[in-house]
Amino acid sequence: MSETKNSLTALAADVEAALGRRRSRSAAAISWIREAALLPVLVVLLIVGAILNSHFLTVSNIITGTGGQAAALGVVVVGESLVLLIGGMDLSLESTYGLAPMIAAWLIVPVAAFGDGLLLNPYLGILILLAVGAAVGLANGLLIIKGRLNGFIVTLGMTILLAGIQDGIVKGQAPFNLPTAFGYLGAANFGVVPVSLIVAVVLFVLTGLFLRYHRIGRAIYAIGGNREAARAAGIKVDRIRIGVYVAASVLAAIGGLMEAGRVSSVAPDQGYGEGIIFSVFAAAVIGGVSLQGGRGNMVGAASGVILLGLVQNLLDLENAPNYWIEAIDGGVILFALILARVIGGEASAE
């Protein structure tokens, strides 16, 4: 009797395992397709661009031009992706992207260039820029996690507040004449490759490896995937969430430094006034980072950034009518989103 029962149980287990294996093998294939979901789109875009404009597919355009422009946005996307992965949402990154370089530049440049006349050492200025980023992130994190306030509203209020300060300290002027050291990250080139692009790529790769292999990186996926399960497993959920907000804001400050160096001044509307947060979210989500948390990776986020950068560049090259450029931009975002969803489905937690 009991032997029959045992062999039946064993059979059932075998069947379940076999079914599971098949499911998993197809799942592995699907996940590979997802990883590369945007690759064919990028290839098509490059071909179409090359046909439309002979300047498009050149090293100076793709690497030096588009690469330099997309690098600043890309660094902010790394930060936003981290926040999205823990199941949060940070709207204030765009203002940190403007305010942090603004405060630094304001302290560095002379009064004639709309500074405050302190003439701070530019290296010290970069430290201050990083500190502003960290402080904003810490404020967000404490309000959201310790103060139990809604993250969307906290960062919405924060983004408006910071943008107001950015505008207020310089009374709407744009500090210029940035010292070389301060602008180096955004302005310098290493051969044909902008330094900002190199730094952005390094940040993408390091963050990707950190997320995939470091215990804190894995904890980020666990927290985003099921916060209470992570807590029950002894993960220090609150500390890591606050840390992620700090890291994201520091990254946004670095992105802002790149942009300031690239245009060699800090516009009072850099970030918030340009509404870059929409591009940031679009790049992350097109790249498969889930707004629900716990899902997405740096490969996807990077391809989202590249896609948006190339489209923007092509529109510039083609002299798209100025009044229509935003409509085209928005249409492309929606199209890319639908395409990514159709090809890729949902991204995995790797």
Added chain:
Amino acid sequence: MSEPDIPAAPDPSPAVEAAGIHKRFGSTQALRGVGLSLLPGRCLGLVGRNGAGKSTLVSILSGIYPADAGEVRFDGRPAPPLGDIGAWRDRIATVFQHSMVVPGLTVAENVFLGRQPRRRGGVVDWRRMREQARKVMADWGFDVSADAPCANLTVEQRQVVEITRALAAGTRCLLLDEPTAALERGAVERLFEHIRELRAQGVAILYISHHLEEVFEICTDVAVLRDGELVLSAPLAEVSKDSLITAMVGEDQKQNQQRSSERAVVSPPPPTPSTVAEDQRLTLIVDGVSLLSSGVLLSGVSLTVRPGERVGVTGLRGSGATTLARIVAGALAPDAGVVRLGEAVLPPGDRSAALRAGIGYIPEDRQAEGFVPLLGVAENISMTITDRIARWGFVSPRRREARAAPLARRLSLVSAGLGQPVRELSGGNQQKVTVARALASDPVLIVAITPTRGVDVASKELLLAELDRITTQTGASLLLASDELDDLVICDRVLVLVRGEIFTEFAEPPFDREALIGASEGLPAGRHGVT
């Protein structure tokens, strides 16, 4: 609707009559031909274990679900069509376990919710509404201000508001679904006063409770549901407590009990000397732990779990057994009291610190706390030990799998590979992941809450045997909170909690199923030979 016009019959007809009610949910037959009647001026106690069909019957009598077969009649007339909620509410009012009061509105507004007195043009007549609410309260001797916002009321006062709402609608039939679950002793007494008053005025009451004590105190009749069938229905005076429990548990269950206690004697191997050094074996001391937040109640519970000892805590839902276990695991912070493991005082509500102190935790609800669905089997199992397997903070998938594989094998976990997302596993295998995650950290104390809930019989026995084996082998102690008596078989002693306090202790196995159930219901042990 016009009861006053009907001359009162000398022999009262039932206010509610249910006959031959059948209800099936999927493959579960929740009710099989249940019939009962509520008479004006009587209070019928409805009892039965979890899953016996009480809630389903309440829902059908309240017009929430349709019955598959059978009929509900009010005052001899057929029930209104399903969906006509207003018509049902005129005939029968249900006070549910969870408050259905809108906290943002005043008492008067809640009493007349959805049926506010209006003036011409549909404007709410506030003055009349307040006056009528005050009048109903005064008529029934309730003492709650009609203008008070309900958010400020106690649980007891909210119940009064709900009862008043029913009475203001002219309802002469009340269903009270575990009304005392969140009440303190004094409030229970006052509720009983109200029930007696309502009965005296000819209201028919159905009183659902897990606490048999209360049923004996307040009810005039009793009905017992078991596995969807009405197995007993009689005036209370003719029923003894023992026969009531037997009716709830059933004869076949008693045989089961016999079998499981035999198993208990056979299965644990003789205690072997521990492989763990003596100084690592720590005593758990819980000292005066209290929690008084909404819904859960725990008052001054103290207990000691010696090294290697396996202690079960059980009780009805809301008794505090689960809450106690969560506090020990660091998943919940108590209002007062201390949890110590050996010399160390554990910081309250800090799961991470409890883990470092050596407490493994199998949470109650695996979907909510047991695993991260998108992550793989190995990653979930090793989630408690990433600090130990990481080098410079980095965890290689290979090391992860090397730690997870033996546990997965030991628990016969079936998956398509240790990288398979746990989301894709069956419920039983998901539970094994949750258990493996707790065992991975080599705990000195395992806190397990209903570790076998929702798994099939074979997995259930395997999980229990494994908990039994691992505690015997490593000398780890076990605190097992469960309302499934089969789980408690592996324990050395069992504490029964009632209303947040330790009610009694069963000092050695085998544990008598009936005695455990009786104690859970708050019945004094007496004949059960309890220490």
